[in-house]
Amino acid sequence: MGTYSNIKGLSDVDVSGKTVLLRVDFNSPIDPITGAILDDKRFREHLYTIKALNGAKTIIVTHQSRPGKKDFTSLVSHAQRLSELLGKEIKFVDDIFGSNAQDVVKKAQIGDVILLENVRFNAEENLKLSGEDSAKTVLIKNLARMGDIFINDAFGTAHRSQPTIVGLPEVLPAIAGLLMEREVENLSKVFTGAPRPVTFILGGTKVDDSIDVARHVLMNGIADYVLAVGVVANIFLAARDFSIGKPSMDLIEQLGYTGQIDIARDIYSRFKEKIVMPEDVAIRKDGKRVEVAIQDMPDDCPILDISAAGLIPCLEIIKKSHTVVLNGPAGLFEEEEFSQGTIEIIKAASEAEFSVVGGGHTAAAIEKMGYDSRFTHISTGGGACIEFLTGKKLPAIAALEKSSQRFA
Ligand SMILES: Nc1ncnc2c1ncn2[C@@H]1O[C@H](COP(=O)(O)OP(=O)(O)O)[C@@H](O)[C@H]1O
């Protein structure tokens, strides 16, 4: 499979006539009252793999949310949405591996698609386990009995060392699905072979992950520039001893990222010439958007966007970049008054020869603008994408590599 030659894909293995266990990530935002699926991007992205399995019996394994959360639900609506998108009936079973599920699988015909119940309804799936320990679980032993081959297409869950992700490849020959392949190929191209200059735009609120990515890509010569925006920019501004105002400092503290300021200071001291951030910002003052230079920042207002003047150096960097990796919005874009920076950055990033996007909020902002097709790749992963970009080998990928050696 391209740069990951140790992993097999659908072009390497003939699955026709087989019973395939397909792990996808249909975890989606849902209406807490009606249970309706509010965004079906992940469904649409998995369709290519599901359609490619037309010559097999397909058993889909997925999760929705996790125990304790309001959107931890059954997959009835998911089955409905998948049927609509696929244009054929999906057999939903309100069971994971019990006799009911085993029965439906036994009776299924080639071309049938079965969706099992939310796999996180089984307590074992919520454990963080090694591949070996996962293989010993009741869940994996029983799921494995139902299929001939395992296909992992769940890139969004690739950073979780959970039984269906790392255990099924231990006990069944495992390959990557088409979405997993596309994600891994595009995201690894960011590290090697991407046209330079390469710029990472890191925003949003996941500061610890973003700082990790910045460190990895700067230390390893992967990025020519890091453009910090959103709360990540506020951290770097604070690290440079600018006063960012009490509300923005309070938010950093609430998010538990105060310690990241020192880490940002260290990175900035080493890579000053490569790290850019807006030094002119938009704040909320007396309920309205006001633009100020960071030196004139009042102490009682939050920084919520980049100002028009602050955008100029940011857009300059993006315009001269041939590769742009965009992860996290540049401000409180949900409020129109503070969406300008995010919109302008998305517009500029979409012009790059090679453009990769991570993060649910960022992808949603792009989709709302109707700009999706202008990007080379919009990842279906939030946590998985950012962890991949920190240079770590994701558990799902390590498990697929191991499986292709074991079942060579
Ligand atoms: N300066 C800011 N102050 C407060 N919130 C911000 C700021 N910049 C961005 N945000 C918020 O960050 C959130 C998204 O962050 P994150 O979850 O990290 O993005 P993604 O889902 O794309 O990875 C949005 O809700 C946005 O309003």
Ligand SMILES: O=C(OP(=O)(O)O)[C@H](O)COP(=O)(O)O
């Ligand atoms: O949506 C997901 O992660 P994401 O919100 O980081 O993209 C995945 O389905 C993983 O879910 P989890 O974070 O509950 O393990």
